[in-house]
Amino acid sequence: MDTNLPASANPRVVIIGCGFGGLRLAKALRHAPVQVVVVDRNNYHNFQPLLYQVATGALEADSIAYPIRKIFAGQKNFFYRMADVHRVEPSTNTVVTSVGDIRYNYLVLATGSLTNFFGLESIERNAMQIKSIPNALNLRSFIFQNFEKALLTENPEERQALLNIVVVGGGPTGVEISGSLAEMRKHVLPKDYPELDLRTMQIFLVEAAPVLLGPMSPASQADAKRYLDELGVKVLLNTSIKKFENCRAYFSDTEFIPTENLVWAAGVNGAEVPGLPAEAITRNKRVTVNRWNQVVGLSNVFAIGDVANMVTEDMPRGMPMLAPVAQQQADQLAKNIERLLRGEAPKDFVYTNKGSMAIVSRNKAVVDLPKNVHFNGFFGWLTWLFVHLMTLVGFRNRVVALVDWAFSYFNSDQALRLIIRPFSRRDVKDDKGKKSAEHRTATPEYNPTPPAIQTPV
Known part of the structure; x- marks a missing residue:
């Protein structure tokens, strides 16, 4: 079952996740001879850098979110399915989701990152x-x-x-x-x-x-x-x-x-998807990829953005988990997919650092x-x-x-x-949408000793 996706003579590119990388890649493939299928549990793209302003009441939630279907209105080769991804099955080129199985010719993991609690x-x-x-x-x-x-x-x-x-x-x-x-x-x-x-x-x-x-x-x-x-x-x-x-x-x-x-x-971990080869999963649960974002050990599966661990001489710990990296990788991967369709060799990804910034107040x-x-x-x-x-x-x-x-x-x-x-x-629910255990009682007991506030000297 392909979740009622229309048959196409063109290869199907399935993108898991519509964050910065997935969104950019789907747009970059708008003129490519492929069928683009985006799978995400949310029907909107979320602008994560401004989440803290929603949390502190500076912005409305819908100011930093935009409906996926509206973003791609008019892109004829684009299809969206709202679903949770359970696992991938590279042996059969299948993504198993909560709404059915989706076959692919090329699979791109753009799942982003999850909170890392370091085992605490x-x-x-x-x-x-x-x-x-x-x-x-x-x-x-x-x-x-x-x-x-x-x-x-x-x-x-x-x-x-x-x-x-x-x-x-x-x-x-x-x-x-x-x-x-x-x-x-x-x-x-x-x-x-x-x-x-x-x-x-x-x-x-x-x-x-x-x-x-x-x-x-x-x-x-x-x-x-x-x-x-x-x-x-x-x-x-x-x-x-x-x-x-x-x-x-x-x-x-x-x-x-x-x-x-x-x-x-x-801290953050990569949002890995079950079903990938064990040797492809590295530190912080990121997925090891080569210089054209191909997952190690798989010929038609790629990863971009936070979940991808691309090690280079300049960055031995992997590319930084930043939106510009995801977007630049998406642009390069779109070109490489078109090269592969033409029977040409893909080109290596080269990151261009455009700077970084942070607001305090x-x-x-x-x-x-x-x-x-x-x-x-x-x-x-x-x-x-x-x-x-x-x-x-x-x-x-x-x-x-x-x-x-x-x-x-x-x-x-x-x-x-x-x-x-x-x-x-x-x-409360965790990052994966699963309900967590009850955290603590509504009225905790307070011990008058030791002192109310103790901070390091």
Whole structure:
């Protein structure tokens, strides 16, 4: 059963995932003599770099998502099936999905990445993550629900835990959400919760490495740290959260930060698909590919983006898990597929680094460009806004995002503080859509000793 896909004389290219890589590849094949089939569990493309703004109420969820079918309206060789992928069967050139089996001539894995909890079970059970739109909406609801609870409790330690927010991971996501939360604490929350003493609310950014924004330049690392310090974020470097339970984030066996809100942004794994040869799966569950993104040991299966582990002399640990890498690999793979159809040899992928950037707060961002070009502050902030605005899919999304940003900038406010669907940990699901176990009781017990807040010296 091919899920009612029409018969075609052209080879079928099945793409699993419609993130940056899958979307770009399907578009690049629009004029190729192939049938393009995209399989994704969501019927929309999600702009992940702005998820943190959904989580903090700066943007609507539908501002960073766009319907897949609308994106490809008019592309005659394109077909979409909404489904979960269970496994691939390379021996029969088949993808087994929740809606039936799909045969392929060429298969492309563009499944992206999942949160890596590094085997820390208590954190996986209890922490919030921010890898999808449901994650972001849940985080937003959870934070505001806890502020409502803080108004009602008479226990000062419980109130402190409800107000404290711990962000783990000093990469772009961790830095950006910490800065956004700090701005919300300053400009937004005092208007909504005048009864709370928000001076007691603490935002912690915890990073195991000695610096923030590890892949970026030392200048950007220092600027980001300085900006966060100015915002009142407590940055803890060379520190790891080892356990999170009973509303305590432990960084040693006895030292902890009391919090009900722990956001895990510390690492990712490749979103591998069952059925691939064991020798193709490498560190962080990424799939080993050669220089034209062909999966090791398989002639007609390819991987691009975060899930692909392409090792080169310049990058012995593999290509960085960034959107530009996925997009450039998609462009090259589209050309290589057409070469293969013509009986020509594929060409190697060469990554062009166009730079990296991270925003910390309003008027504060850091930007690194090739040839050691670095700038920050207001100009960096404008650059970040422009690049992300232009990268959003759909004219409507760009207009809505621009209007929301302008409103927040001139009004120092974020209007999307709605608890539309109250979040319960009993209902939480993991990245794969499977229901997780109940995380912890709604009213945890608090021990008056040791001290309420213990941070590293």
